[in-house]
Amino acid sequence: MNKQNLYNADCMDFMKDIPNNYYKLAIADPPYGIGMSKAVGKSQQYSKKELVDKKWDDKAMPKEFFKELERVSENQIVWGANHFIDNIPNPRNSSCWIVWDKREGFIPERTFACGELAWTSFNSPVRVFRHHWDGFLQKIKEKRIHPTQKPVALYEWIILKYHKEGGIILDPFGGSFSSAIAGYKQNIEMDIVELDKEIFELGKERYTIHCQQTTLF
Numbered sequence: 001m002n003k004q005n006l007y008n009a010d011c012m013d014f015m016k017d018i019p020n021n022y023y024k025l026a027i028a029d030p031p032y033g034i035g036m037s038k039a040v041g042k043s044q045q046y047s048k049k050e051l052v053d054k055k056w057d058d059k060a061m062p063k064e065f066f067k068e069l070e071r072v073s074e075n076q077i078v079w080g081a082n083h084f085i086d087n088i089p090n091p092r093n094s095s096c097w098i099v100w101d102k103r104e105g106f107i108p109e110r111t112f113a114c115g116e117l118a119w120t121s122f123n124s125p126v127r128v129f130r131h132h133w134d135g136f137l138q139k140i141k142e143k144r145i146h147p148t149q150k151p152v153a154l155y156e157w158i159i160l161k162y163h164k165e166g167g168i169i170l171d172p173f174g175g176s177f178s179s180a181i182a183g184y185k186q187n188i189e190m191d192i193v194e195l196d197k198e199i200f201e202l203g204k205e206r207y208t209i210h211c212q213q214t215t216l217f
Contacts, residue, residue: 024167155182
């Protein structure tokens with residue numbers, strides 16, 4: 001039985017009815033506010049008309065979002081927080097940032113970032129996840145349906161490393177639903193929220209196909 005609950009909703013509206021500390025862990029990949037949505041449609045990789053610039057990355061989420069995320073979850077992992085660290089509630093100092101090394105030492109370096117950072121609420125050392133993910137060059141091949149899509153393997157690693165006490169995980173920005181697939185593979189209950197209807201349908205289709213293939217084999 002699938003334990004991934006998929007919601008086409010605004011995450012702020014969704015969280016307002018959630019009790020305090022309901023989730024053991026929240027894993028968020030919010031808009032960074034760096035205009036990534038403007039790149040959509042310039043590559044055959046994202047040729048679907050649904051993903052033409054919707055301005056979803058024009059600005060980062062406000063402080064109110066992160067306060068609410070902190071309220072509903074015991075621990076948080078927030079990707080891209082180096083772009084909007086002032087919006088993370090105090091005390092925002094963290095000993096445990098996650099580094100995703102996307103290039104794994106491949107040279108030459110590209111114009112785009114060689115990795116991504118995630119702020120966490122955990123009190124542990126910095127951890128590094130190495131997984132080559134550079135356009136069509138991927139350590140484990142996945143169909144790219146979203147420009148900020150992260151590999152399923154990354155979410156599997158996070159779940160195994162930071163979700164050791166059971167309970168439900170929240171992903172307030174489902175996007176490509178890589179987190180949903182990882183949760184399905186790890187048999188972890190998750191609430192996954194995505195605001196945009198068309199992106200939600202694309203991610204849900206990807207997730208459903210994975211589940212069907214797993215059932216068949």
